[in-house]
Amino acid sequence: MKYCPKCGTQMDDNLSFCPSCGAPTAAPVAPAAVVPATDHTAEYDPKDISDNKVVAMIPYLSGYIGIIIAAIIAKDSPYVAFHVRQALKLNVVSTLIMLVSAILCWTFIVPIAGMICLAIISVLEIIAFFQVCGGKAKEPAIISNLKFLK
Ligand SMILES: [Zn+2]
Structure with missing residues (x-):
């Protein structure tokens, strides 16, 4: 009343x-519904999402190969392109961590920290994968702060 x-x-x-x-x-x-800035679901066509969900899962499952495959299969799908970018970001960060760990393996602490970071990234990939299952377009946590490949 x-x-x-x-x-x-x-x-x-x-x-x-x-x-x-x-x-x-x-x-x-x-x-007002609070939509976090990292949630881009509303920017994508629901039909695009439902049609290309399966393809959007591929980049999170099989590293760079999956990213390339998904990018080729669904080059016309902005939704898949979004997930290709997120997965690429996760993979680039992983690769950098592995490189630094390899170069600084003699420091002992860096490779251990690197392994922890890689474990966190794996968790982020799993979360991202399940968000695709739910038809979402969310930037994975932590790496959403990295401003490249938006
Ligand atoms: Zn009145």
């Missing part, structure tokens, strides 16, 4: 005019 701003009559929430004095009432403010 809300009250008329002019005469104070109690009235139904969905009325836009007061039943007593006819004054217009402010539209009930619907709480």
